[in-house]
Amino acid sequence: MKKTLFDKVWDAHVVDTIENGPQVLYIDKHLIHEVTSPQAFKELEDRGIPILRPQQIVATADHNTPTIDQHLPVKDLLSRNQLKQLAINCEKNGITLYGLGHKYNGIVHVMAPELGITQPGMTVVCGDSHTSTHGAFGTIAFGIGTSQVAQVFASQCLLLKKPKKLRVTVNGTLKNGVLPKDVILYIISQIGTNAGTGYFCEYAGEVFENMSMEGRMTVCNMSIEMGARGGMIAPDETTFSYVKGRKFAPQGIEFEKKLTYWKTLKTDEGAEFDKEYSFDANLIEPMITYGTNPGMGIKLNGKIPKVEDRSFEKSLTYMGFRAGEQLINKPINYVFIGSCTNSRIEDFRVAANYVKGKRKAENVTAWLVPGSKQVEAQIVEEGLQKIFEEAGFQLRQPGCSACLAMNDDKIPQGEYCVSTSNRNFEGRQGQGARTLLASPLVAAATAIEGKLIDITKQFN
Numbered sequence: 001m002k003k004t005l006f007d008k009v010w011d012a013h014v015v016d017t018i019e020n021g022p023q024v025l026y027i028d029k030h031l032i033h034e035v036t037s038p039q040a041f042k043e044l045e046d047r048g049i050p051i052l053r054p055q056q057i058v059a060t061a062d063h064n065t066p067t068i069d070q071h072l073p074v075k076d077l078l079s080r081n082q083l084k085q086l087a088i089n090c091e092k093n094g095i096t097l098y099g100l101g102h103k104y105n106g107i108v109h110v111m112a113p114e115l116g117i118t119q120p121g122m123t124v125v126c127g128d129s130h131t132s133t134h135g136a137f138g139t140i141a142f143g144i145g146t147s148q149v150a151q152v153f154a155s156q157c158l159l160l161k162k163p164k165k166l167r168v169t170v171n172g173t174l175k176n177g178v179l180p181k182d183v184i185l186y187i188i189s190q191i192g193t194n195a196g197t198g199y200f201c202e203y204a205g206e207v208f209e210n211m212s213m214e215g216r217m218t219v220c221n222m223s224i225e226m227g228a229r230g231g232m233i234a235p236d237e238t239t240f241s242y243v244k245g246r247k248f249a250p251q252g253i254e255f256e257k258k259l260t261y262w263k264t265l266k267t268d269e270g271a272e273f274d275k276e277y278s279f280d281a282n283l284i285e286p287m288i289t290y291g292t293n294p295g296m297g298i299k300l301n302g303k304i305p306k307v308e309d310r311s312f313e314k315s316l317t318y319m320g321f322r323a324g325e326q327l328i329n330k331p332i333n334y335v336f337i338g339s340c341t342n343s344r345i346e347d348f349r350v351a352a353n354y355v356k357g358k359r360k361a362e363n364v365t366a367w368l369v370p371g372s373k374q375v376e377a378q379i380v381e382e383g384l385q386k387i388f389e390e391a392g393f394q395l396r397q398p399g400c401s402a403c404l405a406m407n408d409d410k411i412p413q414g415e416y417c418v419s420t421s422n423r424n425f426e427g428r429q430g431q432g433a434r435t436l437l438a439s440p441l442v443a444a445a446t447a448i449e450g451k452l453i454d455i456t457k458q459f460n
Helices: 005-011 038-047 077-093 108-114 129-137 146-155 180-191 213-226 237-243 252-262 310-319 345-355 373-381 384-390 440-449
Strands: 014-017 023-026 029-032 057-060 096-098 123-126 140-143 157-160 164-171 199-204 230-232 275-280 287-289 297-299 334-337 365-368 416-419 434-437
Touching (some): 005 140, 005 199, 005 230, 029 108, 029 146, 038 077, 038 146, 057 108, 077 096, 123 129, 129 213, 129 230, 140 230, 146 157, 164 180, 180 213, 180 275, 180 287, 180 297, 199 213, 213 230, 213 237, 213 345, 334 345, 334 440, 345 373, 345 384, 373 384, 416 440
Parallel strands (some): 029 057, 029 123, 057 096, 123 140, 199 230, 334 365, 416 434
Antiparallel strands (some): 014 023, 023 157, 287 297, 287 434
């Protein structure tokens, strides 16, 4: 029987099947952070249930972490308590923790792949919706709720109904200035935020085959924004080269054995999907969102559509926009380059390449927040820090930062922020803040100009 990538990984992890019901799925790697784990730890402690396999769990501090003065005590009491509780729970249960200041600390979906913790063919879960990021390696990776976190702690398994299968194919060559972030924003703008509900999505075609691992992670990261349980890309030579030699990746003979298996994971020719979409790469332009969900996106020089819908109109009112309006030349006072979507070294190289020799506009506050201590070190080693500082950008320490405003990095009420993060919901970056999602290139250009510009003109 012809199998998809998703089928192969899922079926290899089924421990048991309930008759006419869900399946018991084994979980290879459980990633945790300070926000969604405390309740699960407490539940198990109250019930006298031990953590079954602590060696399969990796913890990091990321959501509540400050991005300045990380060597000092955390000012916010709630954040400080959550970080402290994570440390206590990990020490008590023998779980590896990369806390604040550790050389491997960072956003969970950035540090795990760069350390080789994420590997093809795995099942990976975390109490965080953007766990789909890890699907870039050909893993089944998805976010889980707190009760499921407890379930994995106790059994290293989950009781799940197998999702349906969706494939999104993009063939052709991307235009200059079009980045992976634009690709996924374009896809969501075309199929909507509910198209993936009930599905696991495989991304296929020349565009994804030619993407770097960083780009693939950006795409898979936002799978959840079209409603999908997760997203996957078949592992190939790009994947294998990325994983090889990393801190916790298999070494030597063990790596070669794994490689033989990983090469069998790609979808069989003729395997069937429950739903398919296809797009032409040549139609994709640099994108910008204008509303309060990631599906409300247009090409940079496009016009906001007119939609007769109360929620749509409410969204435009919140954003201060109107149907038929173009966003080019819209003044922007805040720019954020970071988050688990776009805080890898490739993202900062793109931004640095654009801003080199330029100076940011006086009206702009520009925050650059690396996704991990290792990315932070690379920025310094490659001389990017000097470029950013000379351009007037503020380079901060690793963390989730202004993606979700759970720390001090908040966008003021009523202000616009061009952000490389993944969500533009009302209040996502701070109460009353207005978020426009974009690629690192568009964000960097906005910071230099102090307004949205049509960067496509610079590549013609």
